[in-house]
Each structure stands twice: as C-alpha cells, then as structure tokens.
Amino acid sequence: xxxxxxxxxxxxxxxxxxxxxxxxxxxxxxxxxxxxxxxxxxxxxxxxxxxxxxxxxxxxxxxxxxxxxxxxxxxxxxxxxxxxxxxxxxxxxxxxxxxxxxxxxxxxxxxxxxxxxxxxxxxxxxxxxxxxxxxxxxxxxxxxxxxxxxxxxxxxxxxxxxxxxxxxxxxxxxxxxxxxxxxxxxxxxxxxxxxxxxxxxxxxxxxxxxxxxxxxxxxxxxxxxxxxxxxxxxxxxxxxxxxxxxxxxxxxxxxxxxxxxxxxxxxxxxxxxxxxxxxxxxxxxxxxxxxxxxxxxxxxxxxxxxxxxxxxxxxxxxxxxxxxxxxxxxxxxxxxxx
Amino acid sequence: xxxxxxxxxxxxxxxxxxxxxxxxxxxxxxxxxxxxxxxxxxxxxxxxxxxxxxxxxxxxxxxxxxxxxxxxxxxxxxxxxxxxxxxxxxxxxxxxxxxxxxxxxxxxxxxxxxxxxxxxxxxxxxxxxxxxxxxxxxxxxxxxxxxxxxxxxxxxxxxxxxxxxxxxxxxxxxxxxxxxxxxxxxxxxxxxxxxxxxxxxxxxxxxxxxxxxxxxxxxxxxxxxxxxxxxxxxxxxxxxxxxxxxxxxxxxxxxxxxxxxxxxxxxxxxxxxxxxxxxxxxxxxxxxxxxxxxxxxxxxxxxxxxxxxxxxxxxxxxxxxxxxxxxxxxxxxxxxxx
DNA sequence: CTGAAAGCGCTAACAA
DNA sequence: TTGTTAGCGCTTTCAG
Numbered sequence: 001x002x003x004x005x006x007x008x009x010x011x012x013x014x015x016x017x018x019x020x021x022x023x024x025x026x027x028x029x030x031x032x033x034x035x036x037x038x039x040x041x042x043x044x045x046x047x048x049x050x051x052x053x054x055x056x057x058x059x060x061x062x063x064x065x066x067x068x069x070x071x072x073x074x075x076x077x078x079x080x081x082x083x084x085x086x087x088x089x090x091x092x093x094x095x096x097x098x099x100x101x102x103x104x105x106x107x108x109x110x111x112x113x114x115x116x117x118x119x120x121x122x123x124x125x126x127x128x129x130x131x132x133x134x135x136x137x138x139x140x141x142x143x144x145x146x147x148x149x150x151x152x153x154x155x156x157x158x159x160x161x162x163x164x165x166x167x168x169x170x171x172x173x174x175x176x177x178x179x180x181x182x183x184x185x186x187x188x189x190x191x192x193x194x195x196x197x198x199x200x201x202x203x204x205x206x207x208x209x210x211x212x213x214x215x216x217x218x219x220x221x222x223x224x225x226x227x228x229x230x231x232x233x234x235x236x237x238x239x240x241x242x243x244x245x246x247x248x249x250x251x252x253x254x255x256x257x258x259x260x261x262x263x264x265x266x267x268x269x270x271x272x273x274x275x276x277x278x279x280x281x282x283x284x285x286x287x288x289x290x291x292x293x294x295x296x297x298x299x300x301x302x303x304x305x306x307x308x309x310x311x312x313x314x315x316x317x318x319x320x321x322x323x324x325x326x327x328x329x330x331x332x333x334x335x336x337x338x
Numbered sequence: 339x340x341x342x343x344x345x346x347x348x349x350x351x352x353x354x355x356x357x358x359x360x361x362x363x364x365x366x367x368x369x370x371x372x373x374x375x376x377x378x379x380x381x382x383x384x385x386x387x388x389x390x391x392x393x394x395x396x397x398x399x400x401x402x403x404x405x406x407x408x409x410x411x412x413x414x415x416x417x418x419x420x421x422x423x424x425x426x427x428x429x430x431x432x433x434x435x436x437x438x439x440x441x442x443x444x445x446x447x448x449x450x451x452x453x454x455x456x457x458x459x460x461x462x463x464x465x466x467x468x469x470x471x472x473x474x475x476x477x478x479x480x481x482x483x484x485x486x487x488x489x490x491x492x493x494x495x496x497x498x499x500x501x502x503x504x505x506x507x508x509x510x511x512x513x514x515x516x517x518x519x520x521x522x523x524x525x526x527x528x529x530x531x532x533x534x535x536x537x538x539x540x541x542x543x544x545x546x547x548x549x550x551x552x553x554x555x556x557x558x559x560x561x562x563x564x565x566x567x568x569x570x571x572x573x574x575x576x577x578x579x580x581x582x583x584x585x586x587x588x589x590x591x592x593x594x595x596x597x598x599x600x601x602x603x604x605x606x607x608x609x610x611x612x613x614x615x616x617x618x619x620x621x622x623x624x625x626x627x628x629x630x631x632x633x634x635x636x637x638x639x640x641x642x643x644x645x646x647x648x649x650x651x652x653x654x655x656x657x658x659x660x661x662x663x664x665x666x667x668x669x670x671x672x673x674x675x676x
Numbered sequence: 677c678t679g680a681a682a683g684c685g686c687t688a689a690c691a692a
Numbered sequence: 693t694t695g696t697t698a699g700c701g702c703t704t705t706c707a708g
Binding site: 002051055070071080083094114115281282 | 411476619621
C-alpha cells in the first residue's frame, strides 16, 4: 500500500507530529530531524494524502468549473485560462459541462459540495438564482465569469456586453447598413439583454429605428444560428447585416447564407461575438467582438482564491472592455449605393 | 457549519451507523427508521462528505484527464465525451493540460495521486514511459486514449493510425498527386510513426517512391503547421499535396498557402487528421481523416472504470477505424493533366 | 525541539 | 434491526 505518515515516522524514528510539521513546514524542527524525515519521504516516495488533510479542516485545493460545454471553443479557452491560473495558485479544477440545463447544473453543484471543493466558478447561463443563493448562504465561495447576476453579491468578471453590442452595431451602421438583425442567445440572460441594449442604443444614436421584429432568439449552437438565419434571409426584404451574439451562431449564419447563395459580405454582413479561434479560421474569417478570455479567466481565479483564503472582505465586479476585430464578413452595404 | 452524520443521527434519534447504512443503502434497516433518517437528511440539507468516506478506503469517484491542451478542439471534444461517460458512471473529472511538457505531466500526475483519484486517463504524447511505469507498479488504474504505448500493459483506445495514414495518402494518390509531403507531430510518438508508415505503404502499394525528404516534423499548433508549410512551398519543385497529421497543422498549411497566393485545392491539396469542428468550418472546408471521438471517449472511460472496480482481469486494446471525410481541400492534381 | 493524544466525518466489523 | 467501536491519514493543541 501507499506509505502513510506513520510509515515515515517509524522509518525516521520520529513521531507523526514531527513528520506533519516538516511536510507543512510549520512549527520548529531541528535541522537534522528535518533532513532525515525528508530523506525517508524521498526513499519511500511518500505522497501526503490531501483527502486526509482535508478531513482535518484544511482545503481540498480543488475548484469546480461550471460551463455549458467544454467542447465549445469559447468555454474551452476559458477553461484553459482558469486551469492555468488555478494551477499556479495551487488549485486543481474539476470540469462540469451543464449544457445550460438546470438539472445538470444543480446535480453538479451538489456533487461539488460533496467533494468539498473550495470554491466554484460559474459560467453557465441558466437563470437558476436559487441554487446560487443557496451556495451563498452556505458561504461556499463562488465567482461568475462571462455572466452577470447584478442582484447577487458575487465576485464577477465579464466584458462590457452593452459596449460590445454597441460597437458591433455601430460598425455595421458605419458600413451603411440600414436593416440590421440581431440573433441573441437567451433573452432572460443578462449578457444577452445588455448586448441588445447596446444594439438598440447604437441604432438610436444614429437616428435609426429600433424594431422589435429584428430581434431573434436562438441558443449557442451552430445549428441554432443556421436555422434562425435561414428564416431571416427568407423574409421579403431581409436585413443586410446580422449581429450574431456569439461566434458559433455566426458560423451558423454563414452556413445558412452559403446554402441559399447569399454572398458574404457583399450581400450580407455578419459580425459575431467572442473572437474564438473559429473566427479567424472560418470562411470567410469572421468580424467579431473580442473578449479578453485569458485575462478574464485569470482574474476570476484570482478573485475566487482570495475569497477562499478569506483575504477579501467585499465582493467585486470587474468589467473588461471588448474590442472590435474586423475581418472579412463585414463590408459596405453596396446595395444602397444606388 | 455543514451538518455531519452525527447531526443527522442525533436529530433522528439513531446511531451514526444507522445513518451510514441508509446513506449507502447497505445492511438492513427498518422502514420507519429509514424514512425518518431520510427526512432529517432532507431537512438539514445533508450532503455526505466524499472526502471522509474516501478516507475509510472507499473511492473518491474522481478521475484525472491528462491532455496536451483543453483549448485544442480535438482534446476539448475528447474531454467532453470523457466527462459525459464519467458522469454517467459516477465519476467527476479533473482536467490537466500538460502542453506535452514532461515536467507538467509528472507534476499533475503526482498531484492526482495526492488527491487520491481513482484512475487516470492519459492522452498526452510525451515519451515519458517511466512515470507511467511507476503508476502501473502502484496499481493506479490508467487508460490511454489516442495514444499508443505497445510496450506497456495498459488499457488503450485509439484509432488505427496506420490505416488513417494509408487512407489519407491513397486519397491523394487517387487524385493524381505524385509528390506528397507529410507533416507529422512527433517522430517519437507511436501514432505519428504509424501514420507515416501508412503513408509510406500507400505510396509503395501504388508503385511510388518513398522519399525521406518529404517527411516533415512539427507539433500540434497552427503556427507550427504554417511554418513548415511555408518552407515546403518555398522549395524548387514543391509537393502538390500535403498530408497534415492533425487538423490544427492543416489550418496552418492553409494559412501558409494563402499567404503566398497558392490556391487550394487547385495548386495544392491538403488533407488533415482528426475531423474536429474546425475542419468543417475553415476556409476551405478541410478534407480530413475522421476519428470517432465520441466513441473513443466513451470506451476509455468504460475500460478505466472497469479497471477501477476491478471487474477486469486483463488489459485491453481497442482499435477503432478512422474514416475519410472528403471536403474541399483536395482535388485532382490538374497540373499533371498536361 | 519533539511527541502524545484528540479529533475531522465516515465505514465496517462485531455486538447486542 | 440497531448500536458500539475501532480505525482511515493527517493536523493541531498542549505537554514535556
């Protein structure tokens, strides 16, 4: 079996308390004893059990990461940055793909609690405030990323979605588009609302009319974007530009356009949101609103860990700025250049 | 604080042994007591500590997943299927991106051991046999996915890389290509060797000459593919087709070609490997060799869990068949149609 | 500077 | 059917 602290103590001729002290570098131990203990630990290839130490009240050094889908490039990239920063600060991360399904979400959370994770980072977009409220009551440290719940006192890191929506729309307007559709992810979700609000504001700031009809709802899949785009393009006097609220949706829009022979960007301009790796690789390369994913991941972990270590007293909200990344899916609306 | 088994016992007026029994559904307990205990558990929102139970010798119900990079779509897709199957069988998964770095790899493994995970799934491609050998000695269940180490007695799930290399090359040959370059990931790695072997065999089976010069080595990044492709295309009499050993490399090849104005597929045919989401989205859509990722993930987890539950006596190797997915980066080598 | 001993929350004989 | 008790491996007073 795996050697325990007792094995080390015996071999080194000391007590387990002493071994524990050298492991954790606590208390004061003579240099010789210390050396000896360390030597024995090497020899026996001793690995202290984190589960045992967690039982005594110490941390598990594990955090949970709740995301809709790790296979979605946006979240995979977030996961990577979370993992890196977590690792740097001494925390492992458990991945939980919820598909934005409320049941999966609560099951995963419950599981994470049973495993006594030190904290949870949440990026799923369900409107399931209760579960979170509950977590908060239990004092389980949580932090939100790329998701906003203004009603809750939680550490949050996100991009200014309003700004992003505004920029995306302004870009399209500056290109001469008069009829701009938007495909949102979920009207209930804050980030969606904000992007739409930005869209609307941009329209109004340019003296254009905001038309509810142009607001379409889908999800966060390529297929979803394809379907909605198909109906948009099938309209009588279709929009000349579409603002897809995430890159995956935009991919779907591109596909839909291609299927019915609509040229991009000459017949239709498309702008996405996120700037995942897909945006630079797709055909044609997608103009999109970039989120500083690396930075976001880094910052949530820092916030969460401070919370875990109780080095903070107040919750925090950090809002990062998105930026327009122009590629080849947007261009002048030549149709109107009579 | 969180309620413990003692709190439940007290509230329900029974012993902790009884509570433990109802939790685990073991032994025989009266229906009334059972109901009462369950009721109290609900009321106090009791969540048994998996860490405490793990300490008594039970499993942690957690497995580690070692991959090069979760942000790489191929591995993200693998991770998703592993997570799903794991979840189904009652295991959480801890993600570990190693960047194929030997140090990170051993650090992560050591960490996983300290956290007492029940098993580890390995998809990283380092030639670090020692660490694995060590794991094996310690009887820690491990399983390999998309990676082959024929010298070790380990459960393994992979695609027939030889076959894949053969098919990719045959496809190119059937299109009339006479000079086909191959960009491999790492000559030391088994899967790379096999793909090259398949490439060579296809060449020879069609009476073509195998030329060492056409073997190029890179890594698993777009940038890597771009660089190597650039040098290939800069040659005097460059290849008319490139077999990139993974989709990311292929993306790089596409970029390199575009940069110097080489048309795809008319001037240059490209075939990838993996069939990640990128292949269908890139420009132009990539012809590639598809790996049955879902199935692979599902099967490794099943193997690993059987190993963990000690329901197997012998190690197993399951080899799945890859399949050619023709898209738009390959076409007749018109140059030779004098 | 070092060790004895009391837990941490739960499981698993073994009794009753 | 239910309860007593001895651990699991480690941390942490508190003595020595």
